[in-house]
Amino acid sequence: MKFEDALEIVAQTSSGMVRAHNEDSIATDMVCGLVVLADGMGGYNAGEVASGIAVEVMVAEITQPLKKFSPTKRDEETGEELAVALLGRSIRKANASIYQAAQSQAQYAGMGTTIVSALFYDNRMVVGHVGDSRLYRLRGETLASITRDHSLLQEQIDCGMISVENARHSQNKNLVTRAVGIDAEVIPEIHLHDVEVGDVYLLCSDGLNDMVEDEDIQAILYAMQGNLALAAEQLIQTANDNGGRDNVSVILVKVKQDFAQSHSWLAGLLDWFKE
Amino acid sequence: MTAKLILSLDGVFIQEYPLSKDRMTIGRKPDNDIVINNLAVSSQHAAIITIGHDSFMEDLDSTNGLSVNGVPVKKHFLQNNDVIEIGKYTLKYMNEYVSKTSAADFEKTMILRAPVAPLKVQAEKSGDTGLFQKSHADSEVKTEEQPESPPQVDAVPVQAAAPRPVTLAAIQILNGPNAGKELDLVKGLTTLGKPGVQVAVLTRRPQGFFITHVEGANFPSVNGQVLGGQPRQLQDHDLIELAGIKMEFYFKN
Numbered sequence: 001m002k003f004e005d006a007l008e009i010v011a012q013t014s015s016g017m018v019r020a021h022n023e024d025s026i027a028t029d030m031v032c033g034l035v036v037l038a039d040g041m042g043g044y045n046a047g048e049v050a051s052g053i054a055v056e057v058m059v060a061e062i063t064q065p066l067k068k069f070s071p072t073k074r075d076e077e078t079g080e081e082l083a084v085a086l087l088g089r090s091i092r093k094a095n096a097s098i099y100q101a102a103q104s105q106a107q108y109a110g111m112g113t114t115i116v117s118a119l120f121y122d123n124r125m126v127v128g129h130v131g132d133s134r135l136y137r138l139r140g141e142t143l144a145s146i147t148r149d150h151s152l153l154q155e156q157i158d159c160g161m162i163s164v165e166n167a168r169h170s171q172n173k174n175l176v177t178r179a180v181g182i183d184a185e186v187i188p189e190i191h192l193h194d195v196e197v198g199d200v201y202l203l204c205s206d207g208l209n210d211m212v213e214d215e216d217i218q219a220i221l222y223a224m225q226g227n228l229a230l231a232a233e234q235l236i237q238t239a240n241d242n243g244g245r246d247n248v249s250v251i252l253v254k255v256k257q258d259f260a261q262s263h264s265w266l267a268g269l270l271d272w273f274k275e
Numbered sequence: 276m277t278a279k280l281i282l283s284l285d286g287v288f289i290q291e292y293p294l295s296k297d298r299m300t301i302g303r304k305p306d307n308d309i310v311i312n313n314l315a316v317s318s319q320h321a322a323i324i325t326i327g328h329d330s331f332m333e334d335l336d337s338t339n340g341l342s343v344n345g346v347p348v349k350k351h352f353l354q355n356n357d358v359i360e361i362g363k364y365t366l367k368y369m370n371e372y373v374s375k376t377s378a379a380d381f382e383k384t385m386i387l388r389a390p391v392a393p394l395k396v397q398a399e400k401s402g403d404t405g406l407f408q409k410s411h412a413d414s415e416v417k418t419e420e421q422p423e424s425p426p427q428v429d430a431v432p433v434q435a436a437a438p439r440p441v442t443l444a445a446i447q448i449l450n451g452p453n454a455g456k457e458l459d460l461v462k463g464l465t466t467l468g469k470p471g472v473q474v475a476v477l478t479r480r481p482q483g484f485f486i487t488h489v490e491g492a493n494f495p496s497v498n499g500q501v502l503g504g505q506p507r508q509l510q511d512h513d514l515i516e517l518a519g520i521k522m523e524f525y526f527k528n
Binding site: 156169176220224225230234238241 | 326327370478480487
């Protein structure tokens with residue numbers, strides 16, 4: 001699989017205008033078509049440690065098996081496609097690693113992180129997330145949020161207590177109801193989506209969507225989709241111009257070409273031999 | 276830190292009520308938390324529901340209804356300084372959390388320990404941190420993160436709380452079929468050209484307006500100087516040329 005031709009990926013992070021350090025971590029892997037973004041939380045540098053562990057564990061846990069096996073192969077444990085199984089499993093492993101580090105070292109007690117991640121394969125994308133970091137899709141002129149925050153505010157919106165327009169005035173924006181590394185177990189939310197050529201995907205920490213309205217994100221992505229690096233820079237700059245109260249990270253993925261898996265009998269045979 | 280309601284009649288202060296419970300009722304009967312003994316008020320007129328730092332008001336099918344800031348409502352998400360009218364009485368909603376909290380405080384992501392049902396959240400605890408895991412660590416971070424000197428950032432120095440500049444600017448097209456047409460630069464980003472083909476953008480930033488080449492074979496020029504990959508700040512009466520179209524940039528005030 002040649003992702004170099006099919007996907008264009010850029011990633012950028014900034015500590016913002018107020019925070020002294022950056023607790024966000026990001027990683028991209030062009031070989032497997034993997035993008036991961038984590039927004040850490042916890043005292044002193046614990047937030048960076050948590051998000052750093054999350055990204056490192058996820059990349060290792062996903063890229064290693066994919067060197068040997070096809071992402072469409074059935075996973076023996078769960079019966080799901082390997083890509084789907086790996087994404088869920090890697091988030092749970094990241095959770096265990098962070099939880100253990102937090103238990104063993106006092107200065108890391110209670111640290112945690114959000115995660116939003118996507119693995120591209122066979123003209124699809126499997127998305128895994130925990131917390132309030134988001135994945136948006138620009139298709140044509142329409143920007144849509146693909147993930148739903150695990151936050152108190154989102155729960156209030158869901159049960160009709162507060163409208164989406166009013167939500168931006170809420171003082172409860174920063175309360176997440178699910179995070180990685182806080183408890184011994186975590187339930188990641190995993191969904192599979194079809195992708196189309198021309199789609200632009202945006203993964204971001206809440207430092208972006210709290211500072212920049214969705215319609216402005218749409219305007220920037222739509223106008224600048226031809227120059228992803230500039231678009232990433234513009235998104236971060238806009239967040240910082242609006243106050244930049246939090247760390248802000250963005251990963252942009254543009255689908256340039258079809259990347260369907262070859263379903264030939266030969267590929268199947270090779271997979272079978274590799275086992 | 277708790278939000279409060281200030282009851283007045285004809286502009287005369289009567290009483291102050293801290294929103295100390297998850298749910299507080301307003302009505303004529305004495306078993307309400309806020310009692311307004313007036314025949315225009317229903318026995319149970321309205322309720323205020325508080326979750327964390329947010330309060331919502333709901334009309335409990337009252338006979339005469341209620342309005343917020345002059346607009347009749349059934350249900351309303353209260354904002355600081357909202358004025359609720361019930362008959363001739365007014366209740367002003369004040370939420371000091373909004374003004375007292377520094378930017379750095381409330382943007383800090385915190386974990387709500389378990390996915391509790393929203394209504395279970397204790398309103399009494401609004402403001403304090405008993406609710407949240409690792410709140411101790413957080414409060415330490417807050418003090419640590421309020422530096423005396425402005426934070427060191429590599430970007431252009433901007434005051435974090437600086438208000439948006441009120442400067443208005445526009446471009447006027449000078450030639451071609453649309454000559455004479457004026458375009459106000461009211462948005463943060465104005466696109467020139469067509470995405471996927473030829474695009475330059477005009478961005479409004481606290482320090483002024485900038486033009487940036489995004490994609491396409493034609494690079495815009497400003498006063499005859501062709502742009503590189505970097506944004507260029509625009510001055511009053513700059514002449515922009517893009518793919519044969521000439522435009523003038525100017526400030527409107």
